[in-house]
Amino acid sequence: MDYIQPRPSSIVAALYTARDLGVDVAVLHGPSGCSFKHARLLEEDGMRVLTTSLADNEFIFGGHDPLVRVLRYAEEAFHPRRMAVVGTCVAMIIGEDLQSAVQDAKIETPTIAVDIHAGFRENIEGVLAALEPAADAGWISAEELERQRYLLAKANEVERLRGAASRTYIEPSRGDLKHVAARRLVELADSGATGVAVMNAKKETAYMFADELVALHEVCPDAAVTYLANLEDRGLPKVRDDAARILAGMREMGVDPELLGALDEYGANGPAIGERIRELDPDFALLVGVPHAVPPEYTRGIEVFSITNGPRQVEPLREMGHRHVMVEIDLHPKTLGVREIVESEFGAVLRSMR
Missing domain, CATH: 3.40.50 (Rossmann fold)
Incomplete structure (x- = not known):
């Protein structure tokens, strides 16, 4: 369906999934304002969210080095148990290799690279983008990954059949008194x-x-x-x-x-x-x-x-x-x-x- 009402972001879904996986520090690789509101909310939930704060010159020349610097800073400053690098639209467009930056940072903290952007129609793509490298890293089992795939599909089905995704536009309401x-x-x-x-x-x-x-x-x-x-x-x-x-x-x-x-x-x-x-x-x-x-x-x-x-x-x-x-x-x-x-x-x- 082509929606003309706001829909949840796959980048934000990846951030929330990182939190559920026990990530202590998530690094958003993109402009400082990307997913700002939800990043602040997630910090209320105990996960630190940092940003590489990419600006127009990095849009042209790449943001590999800033990402390496932020990863090293995060490990030294916060001593996290787990970290995640979460991509953005900018990182996707300029073709950043997030995993390469994780390797070049030479950090000891277990870290996953989540290749994601906001150009997906369904936010569950952000959840899967976080779960798949988590399974590769041994953070969750292959069985749990498949269980999550099934649950995400069923949640999506409910929204399409009877939820906010069931039509092009739904007038918001505060409901009954x-x-x-x-x-x-x-x-x-x-x-x-x-x-x-x-x-x-x-x-x-x-x-x-x-x-x-x-x-x-x-x-x-x-x-x-x-x-x-x-x-x-x-x-x-x-x-x-x-x-x-x-x-x-x-x-x-x-x-x-x-x-x-x-x-x-x-x-x-x-x-x-x-x-x-x-x-x-x-x-x-x-x-x-x-x-x-x-x-x-x-x-x-x-x-x-x-x-x-x-x-x-x-x-x-x-x-x-x-x-x-x-x-x-x-x-x-x-x-x-x-x-x-x-x-x-x-x-x-x-x-x-x-």
């Missing part, structure tokens, strides 16, 4: 209706989406609600650590969810969640994270409350028949760098109902 939806949710829970509360969240966003399940349990502790969460122990190092922390936090707060899928399986997890919903046959469902992963045939006849962090996801969710659709604005920046569950806006509104 949270206090109206929260009042209805509490009304149903208090009435004796049966419900299911499902978190199917993408990686670190679960630090906030988990709060919405916790809040429902706090406000309606005796309600007939079954809790499900994609917190199984699989995936890249950071993904597994995040899942363990979030699950421990939920249990400390009184919610011990059934585990269904892992934090990187949100795109492939929909049918399994749907089958569990079908078994439970609830009157209502709260779906948070990536609710559009659950095919609509599983939620027909159920009053669905769905919460996403994508303003362009509101319209597709409504078309799927979800009656109450809400957006957690700026969720992603609020969950970078955290190590415990973060209160959500909808969770706070739910708590205010009592």
Whole structure:
């Protein structure tokens, strides 16, 4: 599809994947402003992001020497366990050999070269560009690489079928008023209706989406609600650590969810969640994270409350028949760098109902 709305960058996807692989320092080989916002956000999450700050003269004569200098500086200044050199559009256009610069720097830190640029239509190309050299370096197994390929394809499929990539342009929306939806949710829970509360969240966003399940349990502790969460122990190092922390936090707060899928399986997890919903046959469902992963045939006849962090996801969710659709604005920046569950806006509104 030819999109006329902004889409995620493959360079940024490579940076996030480097973080998930346990990289301490990532070096962006390009202009100082490339991926500036996300580089700053990732530093909040504990990964240092440096840049070779290529200028117009390096665009002509090449940036090999600046990259060598920055790699040596990074090793000496930060003593990282792992590093990654991440390409940019400039590095691609001028034909930089990133691996050659890593070798010429003569550094001891295990370092991968990620040949990537922003000219891909799908950001998953950036993920694969980081995972493939990581597998070659022995950071992940060949089996994990193939698992990631499958999960990326399923996530892409969900976005194309029912997500923000399902059409050329989608008008962004803030969704329904949270206090109206929260009042209805509490009304149903208090009435004796049966419900299911499902978190199917993408990686670190679960630090906030988990709060919405916790809040429902706090406000309606005796309600007939079954809790499900994609917190199984699989995936890249950071993904597994995040899942363990979030699950421990939920249990400390009184919610011990059934585990269904892992934090990187949100795109492939929909049918399994749907089958569990079908078994439970609830009157209502709260779906948070990536609710559009659950095919609509599983939620027909159920009053669905769905919460996403994508303003362009509101319209597709409504078309799927979800009656109450809400957006957690700026969720992603609020969950970078955290190590415990973060209160959500909808969770706070739910708590205010009592």
